[in-house]
Amino acid sequence: MDDEHCYRAMSSKDGRFDGWFYVAVTSTGIYCRPSCPAVTPKRENTRFFPTAAAAQSAGFRACKRCRPDATPGSPEWNVRADVVGRAMRMIADGAVDRDGVSGLAAALGYSERQLHRLLVAEVGAGPLALARARRAQTARVLLETTDLPVSEVAFGAGFASIRQFNDTVREVFAHSPTDLRRRAGRHRTAGPTGGITLRLPFRPPIDLDLMFGYLAARAVPGVEEYTDGRYRRVLALPHCTGVVELSGGSGAHVWCTLRLDDMRDLGAAVQRCRRLLDLDADPVAVDERLGGRPELAPLVAAGPGRRVPGAADPAELAVRAVLGQQISVAGARTVAGRLSARFGKPLTAPAGSLTHAFPTATELAAADPGDLPMPAARGSALLALAEALAIGAVDLGPGADRDESEARLRELPGIGPWTSGYIRMRALGDPDVFLPTDLGIRRGLERLGLDGAPAAATALAESWRPWRSYAMQHVWAVPRPDAPAAAARVPATRS
Structure with a gap:
């Protein structure tokens, strides 16, 4: 999107673009999400950034009203398979905090200088600035949702020193750490109790019942469970083992309660839960593409916002x-x-x-x-x-x-x-996978009155690019003529 498209999206307060880009206002020194109700700047006073880190690096601080740091992640990084997309996924998972920029660059097969140049050109910030923005958001979550001492919050969020932590929080949020905690105490929203409870935002629509039903049908005894509308599982994380509980919220978010032995794993745990539920997807873009195909249009209309189950590990x-x-x-x-x-x-x-x-x-x-x-x-x-x-x-x-x-x-x-x-499709999060030999795909296509043979299915699926993984979720869920309505809700494929 160029700046004019970004300005029009911001002017319409279109929440679909939250996380795709950020709006900075030069007259106030604040950056916001595009849908922020408080931002109505003149065109000459606006700048647009692809990441929160880029806005912070340019000297802007986060809006206190719309909290742009708490938006869903950009779906672009799910789609892109180039080095920038891979780097963004690794930074979100905490690679810089664990292995440094040198470790990140080595894992991607680039020099530190090459990687920095590529990221600055594409997303407006280098790996250190991107990791810093991630640490700031993790620190805010810990300050607002736990009673941990501030020193433990600092090191748990990945900061190397208390001074660095204090300076970053003040610069990004225009409040000291203690101010953030005090303000959150006055406006705390009730959620599931126990552990660290936070909200994972997503772009609506979403069919969480279907997603949880899929995971419940495959829950491994001793490792996962689904009871009373809550999905729980054990997480294997870089520094410790944790337990997460996920459940639906009243708005565009999922409740997430984490019990971790090591707070350094909070950021990684959140990202893995987001990938598991495909929360950074852009369902409107997916549904517009697939809903334009006559063979899929009724399925998309009946199941808007269908996601692809990912993998926590x-x-x-x-x-x-x-x-x-x-x-x-x-x-x-x-x-x-x-x-x-x-x-x-x-x-x-x-x-x-x-x-x-x-x-x-x-x-x-x-x-x-x-x-x-x-x-x-x-x-x-x-x-x-x-x-x-x-x-x-x-x-x-x-x-x-x-x-x-x-x-x-x-x-x-x-x-x-x-x-x-x-x-x-599931472990690597590729949105454009098609399995032409899958028996469930063949039967689903045949129930739609289409040729389910692998060659014919492959040819048909070309028109579903770049969202074939999402198209398969719809085809898998096509019910048998004699199937009960409840049974038809969960895609019946293997594993």
């Missing part, structure tokens, strides 16, 4: 994709539960039915093939995958090159086009 999702080969969803759940109980790390404090973390690739790679609760051939495929993930031969992290990762997966025994494509 990409390696776990890959393992579960192999476990689910040639067996039912219920059977895959049972096997995954046995695997977790046998090889997963027990929680120090079990939370209800949640007792174990899903086993890591390293733990599975060291397993005795005879201890795996599955046929020998599938066990061999599982061990080969686990070893490749453990030694880094296959990268499924947020900065992975999707084409390279899929190619590496296909080199492993027992992993064909369907499994690698499914992993690419």
Whole structure:
């Protein structure tokens, strides 16, 4: 979008563009989200930035009314597979805080100077500024939602010193840390109790019942559960193991309650929950494209805002994709539960039915093939995958090159086009995957009166680009003529 398009979107207060870009007002020194009701500047007094970090680097501070730092992330980074898109996903996951700019650049195969130049040209800020903006938002969440001492908030958010923390918070939010906490205390919104509770914003519409139903149908015993409208699971994070509870809110947000042993993992935990529920998607753009196709228009109209379930742990999702080969969803759940109980790390404090973390690739790679609760051939495929993930031969992290990762997966025994494509869609978050040999896709197309043969389906799906992953969610959910209405709500595919 050029500046004129941005100005028109801002003038219409169109909330769909929140997170796509930010509006800075030179006469006030404040930057806002496009839908902010308080911003009506003259054209000559406005500047537009692709990221909050770019606005902060230019000397603007966050609006106190619209809180632009709390918008959904830009869906552009889900779509883009180039180095900038990969870098943005890694920075959001905390790569700079953990490994520094040198580690980020090395993981992407670029020099620090090259990476900085690319990011400044594309998003208006370098990796340090982008990581700083992320730390500031994490600090604000901790200040407003917990009673942690300010010093613990500073280091938990990733700052290297109390001074750096204080200076950044004052510069970005025009308040001291204690002021932010005091103001939040006066305006705190009630939510689920216990742990760190925060709201994860999204762009409406969204069908959370369908999303939670999908996850519930595949919940691994001991690792996940869904009860009373709340989805809970164990998270394996860079510094610790945590537990998250997700539930629907009354507005355009999801309630998220996290219980973490190490506050440094807050930012990573939030990003992984967002990816799991596909909360940074732009459903209007997806629905406009798919709803324009006659074969999909009735499905899109009946299910607006349908998302693609992601993965809180990409390696776990890959393992579960192999476990689910040639067996039912219920059977895959049972096997995954046995695997977790046998090889997963027990929680120090079990939370209800949640007792174990899903086993890591390293733990599975060291397993005795005879201890795996599955046929020998599938066990061999599982061990080969686990070893490749453990030694880094296959990268499924947020900065992975999707084409390279899929190619590496296909080199492993027992992993064909369907499994690698499914992993690419859910673990790597690719919005444009199509699985032409999937039985659910074939049956769904045939129920629509279309040719479901792989060649014909592939040709038809070309018109669904770049949102074929979303189109598959609609086709999978096409009900059998004799299916109960409730059963038709959850896509019935494997894994």
